[in-house]
Amino acid sequence: MYAILDIETTGGKYNEEGITEIAIYKFDGHKIVDQFSSLVNPERPIQPFVVNLTGINNEMLRQAPKFYEVAKRIIEITEDCIMVAHNALFDNRILTTEFDRLGYQFERETLCTVELAKKLMPDMPSYSLGKLVRSLGIPLSDRHRAQGDAKATVALFKMLLAKDTSKEIITETLQKDPKRLIEPKLLDIIENTPSEMGVYYMHNDDGKVIYIGKSKNIKKRLTQHFTSDNRKSKKIQAEVKSVTFEKTGNELISLLKECEEIKQTKPKYNRSLRQTLFSHQLTSFVDAAGYINLKIEKADGRKMAITTFSNYQQAKSSLFKITEANQFCQKLTGLQTSGKTCFNYKLKECYGACIGKEPVAEYNNRVKAFLEKNSFENQNMLIIDRGRDIEERSVILIENGSYKGYGFYNLNHQINNPEILKSIINPMQNNRNVQHIIQNYLRKNKVLKTVKLPSDKVS
Incomplete structure (x- = not known):
């Protein structure tokens, strides 16, 4: 069964868009068996x-239902379906983001008609929905409206199924319906696990932990483990006798627990987290003119890192964003080595530190502000995020630049009282891997809030 959909959004910053209209057609491979469409009040301007x-404007959406009012219907019509969309990555990201705002883990397998069309019809002049369906003689009314675009996508998908003589789409669909492939023992294990965020532990006959993992959806991740046919998965499937789990409420706690517990327990089928998780780091130095420079280096435990990166490409990409966001000089961040002035100076996005035009103190103040915000050195702070239920929050404690552990709380006085705060924190090991996990996560994701603490709060 397929849920073929189209979503219109407000536009705006990445992951901050809101849905303005959604249309979903439930399709059994032959005909539409159910449908849903609605304007949605995004609670933000278009x-x-x-x-x-x-053609959708703010006035049209004033009386429209808000997303939480249509969320249940969306879950129902897409349940046990593979989601199909033209550029499915976008539609899936938007839906996942909206459900994340409600604290609900929405996960569906997807198929993308752009990718399928490129594979099955490789010589089309364009793969945008409008031009593609026009080339194929498929009628399209109300272009850039959810219902019109979704209906056209149904017709396109039906045509793609017919063109798929090798049955790759059907094969992939069956592979994404894994219950039919799992033996009863493993199905029983899956049935007793939640579709929630957390860390899971696979045990053998003796109860010994043989594998530790984390997932946004434990049930789905176990299903993937138990249907994979690679050598490691086959060994786990033969040996596992039970699975236990701990809910975490958010991915950062899952990452930190997984890292700590793999190092402590050393399960036989875990390998990757026994090594260092990062290869490069960002450091700083003062040049002969007195300017603070930033520099990407290979990871070196003897040097103090501002932040760390999984690989060089991630480091370079992040440094470009850091340079642009803070109007740093590309020559002083090591991104440009040739020429008298940096490229950003020509775009008036650098104030001329590359040629000594910007006063040293002014430039360095911006760099120091960045360092204070992004380096854990000597910092005391709390990282607050979602907990395991709607009334709970998680807290991570950083003390004097070191990760001390995590805990969960329901009342604000629990984290405002130093003695209680200490008692609810589960002590954890501080090392460069966990600092990398925290900094890398904060760089890529939003948490509910971070709270800077005076030294007397945690001492």
Whole structure:
């Protein structure tokens, strides 16, 4: 069964868009068996270019239901379905983001009609939905409206199924319906696990932990383990006798627990987290002119790192974003080595530190502000995020730049009282891997809030 959908959004910053309209057609491979469509009040303004594109404006959405009012219907109509969309990555990301805001883990397998069309119809002049369906003679009314685009995607997908003579789509669909492939013992294990965020532990006959993992959806991840046919998965499937789990409420706690417990327990089928998780780091130095420079280096435990990166490409990409966001000089961040001035100076996005034009003190103040915000050195702080249920919050304690552990709380006075705070924190080992996990996560994801603490709060 397929849920073929289209979503219109407000536009705006990545992962901050809101849904303005959604249409979903439940399709059994032959005909539409159910459907749902609705305007949605995104509770944020629509970008002007989107208004021009879709014709949907803020006034039209004033009385429309908000996302939480249609969420249950979306879950019902997509349940046990593979989601199909034209550029499915986008639609899936938007839906996942909206459900994340409600504290619900929404996960569906997806198929993308752009990718399928490129594979099955490789010589089309364009793969945008409008041009592609026009080339194929498929009618499309209300372009850039959810219902019109979703209906056209149904017709396109039906045509792709017919063109798929080698049955790759059907094969992939069956592979994504894994219950039919799992033996009863493993199905029983899966049935007793939640579709929630957490860390899971696979045990053998003797109760010994043979594998530790983390997932946003434990049930789905175990299903993947138990249907995979690679050598390691086959060994685990033969040996596992039970699975226990701990809910964490958010991914950062899952990552930290997984890292700590693999190092402590050393399960036989865990390998990757026994090594260092990062290869490069960001450091700083003062040049002959007095400017603070930033520099990407290979990871070196003898040097103090501002932050660490999984690989060089991630480090370089992040440094470009850091340089742009803070209007640093590309020559002083090591991103440009040739020329008298840096490229950003020509774009008026650098104030001229590359040629000594910007006063040293002014430039260094911006760098120091960045360092204070992003380096854990000597910092005392709490990282607050979602807990294991709607009334609970998680807290991570950083004391004098060291990770001390995590805990969960329900009342604000629990983290505002130093003695109680200490008692609810589960002590954990501080090392460069966990510091990398925390900094890397904060760089890529939003948490509910971070709270800087005065030294007397944690001493």
